[in-house]
Every structure is written in C-alpha cells, then in structure tokens.
Amino acid sequence: MRIDNLQYANWSEKIFRQMREGGLDAVHVTIAYHENFRETVLNFERWNRWFEQYPELIMAGYEASDVDKAKETGRTAIFFGFQNPSPIEDDIGLVEIVHRLGARFMQLTYNNQSLLATGCYEAEDTGLTRMGKQVVKEMNRVGLVVDMSHSADRSTIEAADFSERPIAITHANPHAWAPALRNKKDDVIRAVVENGGMMGFSLYPHHLKDKSNCTLEGFCTMIAQTAEKFGAEHLGIGSDLCQDQPDSVVEWMRVGRWTKEIDYGEGSAAAPGFPNMPEWFRDNRDFGNLENGLRNVGFNDDEIAGIMGCNWYRFYQNNFCAASAL
Amino acid sequence: MRIDNLQYANWSEKIFRQMREGGLDAVHVTIAYHENFRETVLNFERWNRWFEQYPELIMAGYEASDVDKAKETGRTAIFFGFQNPSPIEDDIGLVEIVHRLGARFMQLTYNNQSLLATGCYEAEDTGLTRMGKQVVKEMNRVGLVVDMSHSADRSTIEAADFSERPIAITHANPHAWAPALRNKKDDVIRAVVENGGMMGFSLYPHHLKDKSNCTLEGFCTMIAQTAEKFGAEHLGIGSDLCQDQPDSVVEWMRVGRWTKEIDYGEGSAAAPGFPNMPEWFRDNRDFGNLENGLRNVGFNDDEIAGIMGCNWYRFYQNNFCAASAL
Secondary structure, X not given: OOEEEEEOXXXXXXXXXXXXXXXXXXXXXXXXXOOOHHHHHHHHHHHHHHHHHOOOOEEEOOOOHHHHHHHHOXXXXXXXXXXXXXXXXXXXXXXXXXXXXXXXXXXXXXXXXXXXXXXXXXXXXXXXXXXXXXXXXHHHHHOOEEEOOOEOHHHHHHHHHHOOOOOEEOOOOEOOOOOOOXXXXXXXXXXXXXXXXXXXXXXXXXXXXXXXXXXXXHHHHHHHHHHHHHOHHHEEEOOOEOOOOOHHHHHHHHHOOOOXXXXXXXXXOOOOOOOOOOXXXXXXXXXXXXXXXXXXXXXXXXXXXXXXXXXXXXXHHHHOOOHHHO | OOEEEEEOOOOXXXXXXXXXXXXXXXXXXXXXXXXXXXXXXXXXXXXXXXXXXXXXXXXXXXXXXXXXXXXXXXOEEEEEEEOOOHHHOOOOHHHHHHHHHOEEEEEOOOOOXXXXXXXXXXXXXXXXXXXXXXXXXXXXXXXXXXXXXXEOHHHHHHHHHHOOOOOEEOOOOEOOOOOOOOOEOHHHHHHHHHOOXXXXXXXXXXHOOOHHHOOHHHHHHHHHHHHHHHOHHHEEEOOOEOOOOOHHHHHHHHHOOOOOOOOOOOOOOOOOOOOOOOOOOOOHHXXXXXXXXHHHOOOOHHHHHHHHHHHHHHHHHHHOOOHHHO
C-alpha cells in the first residue's frame, strides 16, 4: 500500500496516470491555501468534474476503507485538505460542512497568524487562540485532522496537547537535518508523536538538506534517524509535490491577498519560483526509488510498508470518522 | 412506516417530540426558499446543531436505509429540500455539492420564473430553459429529485418528460378539487405519475377545498378519487405543515428579495398570514387521523401503508442515489 499524504499539483490526466504508475493507492491533495469558503467549494467542484472524467483512475476518498476500494479497483483515492483555515472563515459550523464535503486535514495556520493559531513566519507565537480551541474541539468531534505543518512551535505543541485526537505534521522534515524555518524541532515532533500523531516527510527541495541536490541516501538516512528517535510507526510520506505548477501558483501560496508586497517565503528574489525536484523524485512514478532507498538504509519490510503507506492508512482508520463512531 | 414529504416548521424540541408522537419515521424538510448558496449552508449548519442537540429524536437522512435506521432507533430521519433553485445560484457544479450536503429534493421554481423553468404565478410559461435542461440532467446524475410543486403546467410536464428519472410534486392537491393556482391539473399529474413520479397531498389550507374548514372525509375522498385515476402507488403525504412560524416567514416565502412591493401569494390583504390548520390536522401528532380517514373511505391496508409512507420510501430507494449506482 502506498499513500502520499500531501500533494498540490497542477492536476491533469497525465498526473493521474503517473499516480497509477507509481502505485499510489491514496493521495491527500491540498485544495485551499487562501480560498474562502465559496472559493473552496469551487475547488471541490473542480475535483468532482475530474472524478466524473477519470473514473478509471481516481475516486473520492472519505474514509480509510476507500483506500482499500481504490486498491481493489486499480485507482487512487483522493483525500482533501486545506493548508489554511480560510475555508471556514469565522464560522465554526463550517467545520462539519467541509468535513461532509470531504476535507480530512486542515492546517490551523499557513505561515501567518490566523484566527486559530500562529504561523511559523510570525515573530511572536501566542499559541492557540480562543477560537482555535473551539475549532480544534469541533475538528475532533467530526473527524477533521489538525495539521500543523506551517505552524509555529508553541502553537503546534499546544495543539498536540489540547487536541483529544492525534494531530499531524503532514509535510515537513526535522529542523536539525535541514534548518528551514518550516522544518520541525525535536520537541515539536515529540509532542505530536507522543499524542499518537504522524509526521510526513517532505520532498520539497526547500525542506531538504542541500535542497535540489539532496541525495536519496541522505534523505533516507534522515528518516532512519527520525525513526530511531520517535518510532517508525509514526512516520510516512507527505511529498509536497507541486508538479507542473506555474510560478504564479507559488506566489499565490505565499502572498494570497494578505499583502501588497512580494514575499518570497522559502525562496528569494534571485530564485522566486518553484525549485527543481531531486532527480530521484521527479513525480509520482518515483515512489519505488523511495522504497528502495529505505531498504538500503536498513529498514525492514514492516517498517518500509508502514512508512510507504500503512502508517497513514492506520491513522486514517482512527481519525477520519466522527468521535461518536469510535 | 410514516413519511411526511414536506414540512417547513419553526423547528424546536417540541416539534421533534411531536414527530415521535406522530410516529414519523422520516420528514422531508424545506431549508431554502430564496436563500443563496452561502445562506443555505447556514441552514444546513443549523440542522447540524439540532442533530447534535437532539440525537435521541432526529438524525440526518441521506438514503432510504436511513429511514430504516431511524425506525429501528426510535427517531425521525430528516431529509433536506429546497423550494427554489436559488441555492445553486448560476453554478451547475453546486448540484453535486448540495446533494453531498444532504439535499434530496429541489424545486426548479418557486412561483416565479427562475433560471431553470417557469413558476405557477407567471403569465407566460416557456418551459425548461437551456440551463434548466442541463441542471435536470445533472440532478438525474447525482440523485437530486426534481420537485415541481410550485411550477407552471408546461414547465412541469416538460420536466417530467425530459427527466430520465421520476420527478415529484411533493406538496399539492388536484386543481379539480380545489382550484388554487398551485394545485395540479390532471394532465400535469398524469405526466408526473406516468414517468414513475410521486404526488404528495398538501394539508396547507389554501390548497384545500373549503380551506381551514375542509373535512377529513372530504380530503380522504379526494385522495381516493386521485388513486382511482392515477394509482394509489404514486401517492403520499407532503403536508406543507408550517407549524409555529411567525407571519413574517410567509412574507419571506412570498416576497423574498425579488420585489419591494407586497405580494400576498395565496393569501390576501385581509388575511396575509398563515391560515389556521384544519382541526383534524393540527401538527405531527395527527397522522393517525389521516390513517383512519383513509381507512374510512375504503382504502385497504396495503394502500394505506403505501400512502402513509411506503410509497415515498420506495421512491427514496430508487431516486436518492447516483445514477451510476442504479
């Protein structure tokens, strides 16, 4: 079983076919960065059209059993997530609405302060807000997973501790390995995994040691070290693959509508666009390389199966349903 | 099994308890008259709060099997519907979105011309519009039932003929019995039932012979005559119960935001508010009276079971799922 727990590609039949070539049984796809509720609904609608157009390649995923169904029918189950809470606006009632529509992960922040918590680029981190606590409780109730990939340290630790259900860092790497602002310090990872949470490793070059030149061995050695510290059962992949996106999209991700000035995020004025992917992970067809890399650094079959998909699958089983169904 | 296929009450714990007293296994409730998409979502949200507050009385209904589940657990399954296509605005993609959120009936018009068809109060009836045909096809695909209760004759007949799945008149009576503008002529009823559709009889006094003074015997005799003409298996109840609503609500239903002038609809300047219900059908507790009334005019047990709920149940079984699941 193979699951990639974060992608934001410029979707096309080509990419859906590559998901099949790469043996992906499920992919968690981002459908909102700065979109408000109505704009996010338009993104759900776009996916409905793709499900209608490519029924032999992809299907909507709502629960873990949909991964099995996809596997049995040779398709990829698509699960939705938001990298910002903008789709719920200031309305806690929208948490259940977006869950019903298929959202399964929601970041409490995207780099900046949100109504709910503090993002990793803010100077001060004040933790969960009043609304943030209410929304985490509501997300716990309906089965929408708290994702803190772009959040600041204190906010992430508070969310992990306050949440009554496990939370996730869907796409990031350890800060000690690659000191990107977005990568996670050990005490942050520990707070997440000690509460039953998951960490998905990112292949986005800005999160990698030596960026686009990062080696497969270096990446897999980092995973082995993280497994030693925190346990392999809490680890998975969240590739952050942004395949075929024009650079205007990374600008939207960084700037949204919140500033009139340019913000380069993890890039720079000299390199404002999407970075090149490492040559051993160009797109969905290269998940086999990852699996080989994990084997070469000494993981056993069970551990490899877990990291490549079964750990996320188990997490889906426990965290996508209503709390009342547990 | 008892199903009321249209109510629009001022919902409260009292009314939910009366549904239980009346033995209602399912009720189709209106959640939009003139609301746009975002406003309709707020109405879904209100119902989500009621489901959370009164889990022992009501539950969300999505498919026919939820009526069985409600019956087994001593609750009433609530199915949603719109009396106007305003919730989908000008966006055909919203058809699948509102279906996913739980909408199972949508009127193509509410008295006036809509983007889709002509309402029963317009001077000219031009039938299904270009968008109307596209939307009916999409409703057929996802399992959202076309409801023509407030539509004009030609539009209704065209919808019944054009739709590839049966349609419904959820709440109206025969025009020959009570010549309200909203009641249906025989050729309209025939077009609906000949295509496998359903007609739900309304208890709203403006649709009754002698209005609030209509007798139970008169009402049930009318049902018997309709059954003779069109077959009892196509008939059910759609009471149009508007319990505990303030008169401001009937003004909203009639006027919405489409006019600055007052429109009395089926009322008048002398009697602008909600009319009094007949004494034998005050609220949900009186469904037993209806059942007795049907028996007294000569219906047999199977016919009574059908009209009181089983006919709608069978209709739900065939028409709430995606066409691809048939």
